[in-house]
Amino acid sequence: LSTQDNGLRFSTYNYNQNLVWKGNLETISFEQQAIKDKLLVLDKPCYIVRIAGKVGVTNEGYLYPVENGTTSQVELLTSIAPISLQQLGDPSFLSAYGVKYAYMTGAMAGGIASEEMVIALGKERILGSFGAGGLPPERIESAIKQIQQALPNGPYAFNLIHSPNDMAIERRAVDLYLKYGVRIVEASAFLDLTPNIVYYRVAGLSLNDANQIIIKNKVIAKISRREVASKFMQPAPAKIIKELVEQGLITELQAKLAEKVPMADDITVEADSGGHTDNRPLVCLLPSLIALRNEIQSQYNYPQPIRIGAAGGIATPESTLAALMMGAAYVVTGSINQACVESGACEHTKKLLAQAEMADVTMAPAGDMFEMGVKVQVLKRGTMFPMRAQKLYELYRTYNSIEEIPAAEREKLEKQVFRKTIAEAWEGTAAYLSQKNPEKLGKAVNNPKLKMALIFRWYLGLSSRWSTAGEKGREVDYQIWCGPAMGGFNDWVRGSYLAEPQNRTVVNVADHIMKGAAFLYRIQNLKIQGLQIPDYYTQYRPECQ
Ligand code: FMN
Incomplete structure (x- = not known):
């Protein structure tokens, strides 16, 4: 002894x-x-x-x-x-998706959640969601082909992100997913059900020989509000179903079957996270949505109840266990994967992320819903983006046109933020819009406030791309979506081999x-x-x- x-x-x-x-x-x-x-x-x-x-x-x-x-x-x-690690979470999550862990990685827009990331995870039978948001259809299509070739039997998911300003973007993604047989979609940013997400879901319904409903197209909906969750927990609305039948997009039989299945197989409850977030604490949000699921389940008696997963702040074994013990069927990580080897972010961004502390994040104006005052959670240490974006939003609120902004202020914008004249910035914006959204361009010509918003959004859009492309000389303008999870992760791995970003692989992180x-x-x-x-x-x- x-x-x-x-x-x-x-x-x-x-x-x-x-x-x-x-x-x-x-x-x-x-x-x-x-x-x-x-x-x-x-x-x-x-x-x-x-x-x-x-x-x-x-x-x-x-x-x-x-x-x-x-x-x-x-x-x-x-x-x-x-x-065994397979005992953690809901076993039906493992069997439904053919995965070994009740763990998945969430989409990160612009291909930050890259083909490489989804493939590396899929090869180890872990579910990853490709970051299709903000990418052109050709790029999404090539990602589908590449991922399907590497993972012919899955598992992998693609993000279907709601585009409030342009429903055609959403529809194009759905068309691609249906064309190529993408069987798992992570639906996010929805404020209500749209015909596009309903089309994806219902077009995959059929009956087998035993007259049981087969749900081919799985939906994992990421949600932070009860009212939106409740829509995804119920069958698709009759009105949308009727329109889809009339358009010949779904059959009468599928319309009938749609009355019996919920819109989502899984609801990921998203608490305070990187990017778009309502900043809610997981400990409050998760029990509330589990209770809502139970209520709806007792009403509909689905043969397979909807699973509730947890996202937002999941970064350590402690947070994972806590979420599972609160009743989460699975967990979803986000911010921590952006600092991993397979992420589409540039090396400089990964280094900044690996040094981030919990308090090094803040809310800053979002590019996509700038005029509405919507904010996203971003990294603030090592980049001036949050300050500059906030300044742009204040100018937008205060003035009715670029011309109204005082000359000294305009000069500062041109020198420090745009690094070109406002006229040149508008030229760039107009060239982009003439390709992507000529209608909006037409409106902006006669609407000086809209024109100002579009110029500011040009900067906000580029700042994200600079962070993925690694634009030299623009490091202080990188827009890096990130939540407090990153600081939590860095605290956990400090002093271990995972402290170095070059050692962080998404699979190793998930395993640990x-x-x-x-x-x-x-x-x-x-x-x-x-x-x-x-x-x-x-x-x-x-x-x-
Ligand atoms: N979620 C989406 O559904 N679509 C996106 O395009 C998307 N882009 C993101 C980009 C970045 C850089 C980050 C950090 C998150 C993004 N998210 C997106 C959210 C993640 O998928 C995930 O739900 C979230 O990051 C989890 O919270 P956490 O950051 O606290 O881990």
Whole structure:
């Protein structure tokens, strides 16, 4: 027996009186490091025993019922069963998507959630969602081909992002997903159901030989509000279904089947996250939406109830376990993947992200819904983007046209922000719009306030692209979407091999988060059973695999 105190104690009132442990005494560890190693062997049980007043741990041996009159020099205090990472979360998430973890990575617009990222994850049977938002149809099409070639049997998802300003963008994406048989869509930014998302869902409905409904097109809807969630939890609205039948897009049979299935298979509840966010705390939002799901389930009795997943702030084994223990069926990470090797962000951005602390994020005006005052959560350390975007929004609020802005202020804009004259910035904007949205360009010519907004949005749009392309000389203008999860992750991996962005692969990150969550589950379980366990044992640190 080691003489050093390993710190483990056991509260006597939890004492196990029905079983004894039998096995080789040499397998029992009493030293700190050896105990921690044994706690980390997740695929074996852990027996917590006491010999001569000292608590020790072993993965070996067996438990037997106590026989009357026998005494043993080894007291069994408690034990815990093996745990596999597949036990975490809802098993139906694993079978529905053919994945090994109740974990997925969320889309990141502009291909930041890249083909490489989705393929790397898919090869390890982890679900990743391609960042189709903001990409032209040709680029989405080539991503579909590349991902389908690498992962002919999946798993992979594509993002269908609601475009309030241009429904044609949404429709083009749906057409591509249907054409190529993309079977999992992560739907996001929806404020209400649109014909496009309903079309995608219902066009995949059929009956099998046993007259059961087959839902070929799976929808994982990412939502942060109850009222929107409730729409995705119910069958598609009759009005939209009727229009789709009239347009010949879906059959009468599909219209009938649509009455029986919810719009989404999964709802990802998104709390305070990178990018677009309502900044709600997960601990409030998740229970509320789980309760809503239960209410709707009791009304519709779907054979497979809708699963509720958790996103926003998931960055560590602790946050993952907490979400799962609150009842999440699966977790979704976002910000932390942008700093990974496979992300479409440039090296400079990844470095900034790897240094970010929890408080290094802030809300800044969004490019897509600038005039409405919508904001996105971005990184503020190492970039002036949030300040500059805020300034642009204040100018937009204060003045009715570019010409009304005082000359000194305009000059500052031209020198520091645009680095070109306002006339040149407008030329660039007009050239872009004449290709993409000539109607808007026409309106702006006679509407000076709109023209001002479009010039400002030109800067906001470019600043995101600079961050992915790695535009030299524009580093201070990079718009980098990021939530507090990034700081949480950096705190966790500080001092480990994952502190360096070149070592962060999306698969390694997922593996460590899930393994860490299973380890912490074991620790918390032992604590609940009465083991008093010092902090030394309770931390999961990522080790190079
Ligand atoms: N979610 C989408 O559904 N579509 C997007 O295009 C999208 N772009 C994102 C871009 C970046 C850089 C980041 C960090 C997030 C983006 N998100 C997008 C949200 C993520 O998919 C994910 O839901 C979110 O980041 C999870 O919260 P977290 O940042 O706290 O991990």
